[in-house]
Amino acid sequence: MARPARFTADDILDGAARALLSIGPSLTIADIARAIEGPSGSIYHRFASREELLGRLWLRSIGRFHEDLLEAMALPDPWAAIAASARCVPDFCRRHPAQARSMLLFSRARLLEAxxxxxxxxxxxxxxxxxxxxVDLAQRAYGAEADARLEVLSVAIRQSPYGITRPFIGREMPPWLDDAVVAASLAIARLEVRPD
Amino acid sequence: MARPARFTADDILDGAARALLSIGPSLTIADIARAIEGPSGSIYHRFASREELLGRLWLRSIGRFHEDLLEAMALPDPWAAIAASARCVPDFCRRHPAQARSMLLFSRARLLEAxxxxxxxxxxxxxxxxxxxxVDLAQRAYGAEADARLEVLSVAIRQSPYGITRPFIGREMPPWLDDAVVAASLAIARLEVRPD
DNA sequence: GACTAAATAGAGACGCTGTTCCAGAACGCA
DNA sequence: TGCGTTCTGGAACAGCGTCTCTATTTAGTC
Structure with missing residues (x-):
């Protein structure tokens, strides 16, 4: 029908992720073009702007991470699920360093407002x-107290593991990191909530 | 002797910190000039470049934070010191939001290499x-095992608290955050190290 | 009251970056 | 083989941000 595409959208996102690893969040369109060994024009053929490209990269990385996370959260035993969710973070970041780096680019809130x-x-x-x-996991772990503990659970299984892992992204991750992340998560998840 | 300075270096750093809070890490020299209500030329009279200015801001913020942290680490009981060190992070970030934000700008490694x-x-x-x-705290907490646990201790009292607190910088920090940070730190500090 | 040193003030040069633009290349189909 | 469609490729543009350059202000001193 027409000239075949040399670069798919995913190719470009992959290139952007690679450039991100070596250059950092201030990567330019020229950097991405270098990474895919193509011209900048082809990039704009797929993405309307730099901002949209990076946003799509973030969304893709988060989505892939969530696949792993959902599996961990679905484990029958709630405390095993919490531990597995935590371990999931350093594990994912070790296997996919470029995607891990991409996840630092935005936050849902920032994307929504700007x-x-x-x-x-x-x-x-x-x-x-x-x-x-x-919500389901909180129900299984805390029963009637689920609502009050929902926010803390979120810190336990996502923010804390990611926050602890984060400084190691781009460097070598020590083997004990996984245990540390799990220990921290369980400690937070077991925290008493005091009404005030 | 000569014309008195209208802006000290600290004035300019304060302005940069304020601009950083409202604008984010991509703040420009013009933003800083607006914050101090002065011209951009005066900024370059004190700092050789934007990079140096932001680097100095980072160094100053880290230094001030370390004052608090050192005090906590020096508590006589080692486990109380670990808990206090952890609590120190959300506490500092709550009291000094602009400095907390500044601490996100760089890392020692990045400053050293680039x-x-x-x-x-x-x-x-x-x-x-x-x-x-x-080193002293590890000695007091772990005795003979101090060397093997030094790195983990660093994660426990600094990286973990900061990683968990970090997503809340710029937003309101929930009151239970302090307890969560302490619980996570103690859990990591108590981790068994397995030789491998 | 001139002179000197130190600092301000701000306009503009310069480079870099995101973005646009369009001619041309590559393919399937008739 | 010619045609329409889709994508490439790279040069050019426009805007912005850093940094430079120089004139000017200010205060103390002889």
Whole structure:
């Protein structure tokens, strides 16, 4: 029908992720073009702007990470699920360093309030599946107290593991990191909530 | 002798920190000039480049944070010291949001390898006092095993608290955050190290 | 009251980056 | 083989941000 594409959208996102690893978050379109060994024009053929490209990269990375996370959260025993969710983070970051780096680019909140309109909708729904699984997990772990502990659980299985792992992204991750992350998560998840 | 300075270096750093809070890490020289209500030329009279200015801001913030941290680490009981060190992080970030934000700007490693030469020396020594206190604390907490656990202790009292607190910088920090940070730190510090 | 040193003030040069533009290349199909 | 479609490729543009350069202000001193 027409000239075949030399670069798919995913090719470009892959290139951007690689450039991100070596250059950092201030990577330019020229850097991405270098990474895919192609011209900048081809990039704009797929993405409307730099902002949209990076947003899509973030969304893709988060989505892939969530696949792993959802599996861990679904383990029958709730405390095993919490531990597995935590371990999931350093594990994913070790296996996919470029995607790990991409996940640092944005946050859902930042994308919603300042990102390109074309990303808003996808950004809005990005956490839906996880949120649902989290409510379920809280129910199983805490029973009647589930509501009060939902926010703490979120820190336990996502923010804390990611925060601890984060400084190691781009460097070598020590083998004991996984145990540290799990220990921290369980400690937070077991925290008493005091009413005030 | 000569015309008195209208802006000290600290004035400019304060302005940069304020601009950083409202604008984010991509703040421009013009943003800083606006914050101090002065012209951009005066900024370059004190700092050789934007990079050096932001580097100095980072160094200053880290230094001030370390004052608090050193005090906590020096508590006589080692486990109380670990808990206090952890709690120190959300506490500092809550009291000094602008400085907390500044601490996100760089890392010692990044400054050492890519920062302006004029900052190298200061960046190199920025952790010295903490490192020393950490060796002492490890000794008190772990005795003979101190060496093997030094790295884990560093994660327990600094990286983990900061990683967990980090996503809340710029937002309101929930009151249970302090307890969560302490629980995570103690759990990591108590971790068994397995030889392998 | 001139002179000197130190600092301000701000306009503009310069480089870099995101983005656009369009001619041309590559393919399937008739 | 010619045609329409899709994508490439790279040069050019426009805007912005850093940094430089120089004139000017200010305060103390002889």
């Amino acid at each position: 990102g390109p309109a074309s990303l808003r909708e996808d950004a809005r729904g990005v956490n839906d599946a996880i949120d649902e699984a989290q | 920062g302006p030469a004029s900052l190298r020396e200061d960046a190199r020594g920025v952790n010295d006092a903490i490192d020393e206190a950490q």
